[in-house]
Amino acid sequence: RRRQPKWTLTVFPPPNALPQGLCWGLRCAFASPLLFPPDKFFLRSGVCDMASAGAAAAPATPRGKSFSESGCPKGLSKLCVVFVGLPARGKSYVARKLCYYLNWVQMPCKVYNLGEYRRQHAGIHAAEFFHPDNEDARKLRWDLADRAMDDMFEWFTQGGSVGILDGTNSTRARRSVIVKRCQAKRCKVLFVESVCNDDDQVFKNIMQVKVTLPDYKEMAIEDAIADFRERIEYYRARYEMMSVEQDADCSFVQLVDVGRSVLVHNVTDYVPMRITRYLLNLHIRPRVVYISRHGESEYNVKGLIGGDSGLSERGQAYARALKSFMDKEKRKDLQVWCSTLQRTLQTASHFEDVQAWKALDELDAGECDGMTYEETKEKYPDMYAARDKDKYYTRYPRGESYYDVVNRLEPRILELERVENVLVICHQAVARCLLAYFKNSENLADELPYVEVPLHTVVKITPLPTGCNIEQFKLPIECVSTHRPKA
Secondary structure, eight states: OOOOOOOEEEESSOGGGSOTTOOOOOOOOOSSOOOOSSSEEEETTEEEETTTTTOOOOOOOTTSSSBOTTSSBTTOOOEEEEEEOOTTSSHHHHHHHHHHHHHHTTOOEEEEEHHHHHHHHHOOOOGGGGOTTOHHHHHHHHHHHHHHHHHHHHHHHTTOOEEEEESOOOSHHHHHHHHHHHHHTTOEEEEEEEEOOOHHHHHHHHHHTGGGSGGGTTSOHHHHHHHHHHHHHHHHTTOOOOOTTTTTTSOEEEEETTTTEEEEESOOSHHHHHHHHHHTTOOOSOOOEEEEEOOOBHHHHHTOOSOOOOBOHHHHHHHHHHHHHHHHHTOTTOEEEEOSSHHHHHHTTTSSSEEEOGGGSOOOOGGGTTOOHHHHHHHOHHHHHHHHHOTTTOOOTTSOOHHHHHHHHHHHHHHHHHOSSEEEEEOHHHHHHHHHHHHTOTTHHHHGGGOOOOTTEEEEEEEETTEEEEEEEEOSOOOOOOOOOOO
């Protein structure tokens, strides 16, 4: 392969600040073409057209010889993602979201939060502990950071792919130590720096997350805010931002105000590029995601798999009830997505400006389309047994597996991170895949195919700095159950 050149990419404004349908970005050789049209990106030296340079998307080979089950080429070294930045800059939020995404695409990822290591092994501390002249405390923090790295390296030997060091890592001296330790373990490093110059956003971060930390459990809110601001100033005294000139050999992504602008420098490898693409789509604006299956279909009533049947009478009643439910929610600028199949189109028919996406279609049952589960067991006993044993990776004859659905949904996940309020009207398998992302399922292949998503139920997902709040609303319309528990 040709050696990829080092380059610096500046995106301003980022994709999530552009009008819908207009996006700047980069198309490169990924396992799935989840990139940013048009095929151009902006270098300091001008505009480069990757399409004319012959860049092409690599085929997705879920269980082939050259690709692992994650769709990631085998033999890639482990990756340490190192977060950099002052406290209260949204680092932990971004780290958690990134971990959700990587685990969802079957790249085992784990976050090592250095603040949690400090509280666990050294107790809680006020701002004076972080004073730049407190050498004993500085040495203790470095020792604990080394312990976190030791745990990460041990986890790599157990099958982990990406470790995230979530901390300030605010000096070049500290970052140099991290790079040297990773190089000794043949582990690559990607720095992600979060810069926030918006004082209002910093204050929100302090109020939403920091004052609830164990460090401030016995402290009044006003005192906790003052103490944390003092801690920030102590870090600022020695903080060294990453720059192209002084960190020329490092691979890093610099996020300004969590998405207002992005600087990408010297990021060339497969997994770092995939992470960069994900980070370009994040934002922290308040939003809600609603997920609902279509109303009860004629095939649901008959117990048949797949197909493109319309709604039953009860399904049509649910379509009307869903519209009433969403009207009461009063979400501004709500987007409505559905699949291209009749049952979701009919369920969405009472909404305006509905976007139908092929990627949201139900799992393709192939030659089993239109059969009952009993008929599939009789005609394809080996496939039926294989699905009971490994439902995530087993495909229907000439059809799809859950693994395939996750891969085709990845562009929709990136879009879900870009937009604000959205209602997704989809199918059982698709809803399971989406919910597994927001729940950060630890054992995805075992858990995802058996997530219960009843008909005539709305799932409301509210992303928060500490995770996702997930609520279910069962609307009062009778329906059949299509859930099949694990054998």
